Amino acid sequence: MSQSDTVDPLSSQITKKASKTSSSQNGTSGKSVLVVDDDRGLLQLIEMRLQAEGYQVHCAESGEQALDMLEQISPAAVISDLKMDGMDGLALLEKIHQVRPVLPVIILTAHGSIPDAVLAAQKGVFAFLTKPINKQELFSSLEQACKINGNEQEEQSTWCDSIITRSAKMFELMEQAQLVANSDVSVLVLGESGTGKELVAEAIHNSSPRCEGPFVPINCGAIPAELLESELFGYRKGAFTGATKDYDGLFVQSNGGTLFLDEIGDMPMSLQVKLLRVLQEEKVRPLGSGQQISVNLRVIAATHQKLEQSIADGKFREDLYYRLNVVSLQLPPLSERKEDIPLLINHFLKNIANKTDKPLKKFATEAMKLAMQYHWPGNIRQLQNLVEKTVALCPGQVISETLVANSLPTQSQQVSPLTEAKQHFEKDYVKHLLKLTDGNIPEAAEIAGRNRSDFYKIVKRHGIDVDRYKFSSDES
Structure with a gap:
């Protein structure tokens, strides 16, 4: 079937005009996208929105028609509905990858379910988005898909390689992070424990002009107040009992780079005053010294706490909050990016196999479904812990649903207050x-x-x- 049989000539004219006027503004470079849906109204809506972003859009009203079109065109990505008459989205995905293994496919569905998401992930879907379609999530996923299929992987910076995701929410957040990275402003990374705040902070550092300098992390909640002070600001020999030599604190060690203050909400008020002074004056005075040392660094802070409430409770300084919170980035919990669970599990499994030099294990389909159903209050850290535990306890190569179930907290422990x-x-x-x-x-x-x-x-x-x-x- 030729392209002219499937695409309205007027629609093609609109596509060409939109690509000229919008591609330079939106960075899409007029890339070609194939959209597949048996609902003509929704098909036209998606087509118009993508055209407005500068994409060249080809439309198919069935999976069979889409496969015919793929013999004539070479899109950078495919967007397909899941539930269609005849060939559904997953069957289309499988057919596409038989002939074009690296072509990214984004699945849309109003009937999303955990089994569908698991099956789609196993078949290699790039992203799995639910209706009503969030425009920004769709654009963000599509942009990432086009980059991957546009032979641009080698050209892309490795600044965020440590972020394992196919989530539209995470793509959008990382786009914001890259924009922030170039500005050198202070950043406050917010999110529940175990969501990967340090990884995001390090990615910002890697994408910033300070990437050649050091990235120095410290957990403010894991160190007693008196030790935290000396660790941050340094000290001179004889400043206190046990200070047998001079020590450059983390501010000095971070000079030219980035200091990451994790769990900033746990920092004592007395140290908050000193931190604010360093940020304002860009000078630090080691304990036991009468001289100040000039420092040039960026501070990225993170917390799982609601700092506005801490301010109201008198536990956090409002002036420091505004100094740190020039830009804030909110990480979604794992429960809001469940499409990443299979990806993360397989990533952890590969890491374990590489470290132990043992054969790669895998999750059974039912075990993966169970992992997708669980709410993960401990987020990625809890997921990694479960993978490591089940690998250690699994005698064979396939991790069963029973082993995963036994490794999760009991139902009574899962009930929220x-x-x-x-x-x-x-x-x-x-x-x-x-x-x-x-x-x-x-x-x-x-x-x-x-x-x-x-x-x-x-x-x-x-x-x-x-x-x-x-x-x-x-x-x-």
């Missing part, structure tokens, strides 16, 4: 209203039976980005 459960419900409820109203705060507040001011406070308390919902489209 009432306060936490209420918070999760409230956050999910507000997100649902914002989806229904396309991010319209007054309309959402009216549905919730709250005044606009109170509703906005709830949105702010949960750190919900209203703009994300303004770009969501309704299911067709």
Whole structure:
């Protein structure tokens, strides 16, 4: 089947015009994308949105038609609906990879389920997005897919190689991180414990003009206050009992590079004052010294705590907060990027095999489904721990569902406290209203039976980005 049989001539003209006017602005370089959906209305909606971003869009209304078109065109990526009459999205994915193994395929579905996501991940889907389609998540995933298929992998910097993801949310966050990296401003990385805040901080350092300098991490919550002070600021011989020689603290050691202050919320108030002074004056005075040392470094801080609440409780200085929080990056918990779970599990399995020089083990399909169903309160750190534990206990090459189940906390341990459960419900409820109203705060507040001011406070308390919902489209 020829391309002219499947693409409206007017649509082709619009595509050419859009690619000329938009590709230079959006960095898409007019790359070709094949979109497959048996819902003509949604197909046209996606086509228009991608054209506005400068992509050359080819449309197919079935998997069979898409395969015919692939004999005529060479798209940088494919976007396909999951549930279609005849050949569904997963069958299409399998057929595509038989002839074009490296062509990225993004699956869209309104019927997303854990088995679907697991199966898609095992078949090599690039991203698995649910309807209503979030415009920014789609664009972010598509941009990454086009880079991979555009033979640009060797040209890309290795600045974020340690971030293992196919999540649209993470792609968007890493794009923000790369922009921030070039500005040399202070960054506050927020997220639950175990989400990979240090990896993001190091990626920012690697992408910054300071990448040739040192990256020095320290966990402010893991060191007693008196030791933390000497570790950060250094000391001179005789400054205190046991100070038998001069020691350059971490500020001096980070000179020319980046100092990463993990769990900054646990830093004692007395040290917060000293930290603020160093940030303002760019000078540090070691303990027992009368002289200051000039330092030129970037500070990236991170915490799992709500620092606004710590300020209200008198446990964190407001002036230091604003000094550190020039730009903030919020890492999603693993429960919000479940498409990454198979990817992370396989990454950990390969690492273990390489370190132990033993054959690679794998998760059984049912074991992978169980991992996808679990909520992972300890996030990636907990997932890594489980993989290491199950590998050690597995006598064969396939890790079973039973072994994974026995390695997870019991059901009684998984029950959240009432306060936490209420918070999760409230956050999910507000997100649902914002989806229904396309991010319209007054309309959402009216549905919730709250005044606009109170509703906005709830949105702010949960750190919900209203703009994300303004770009969501309704299911067709």
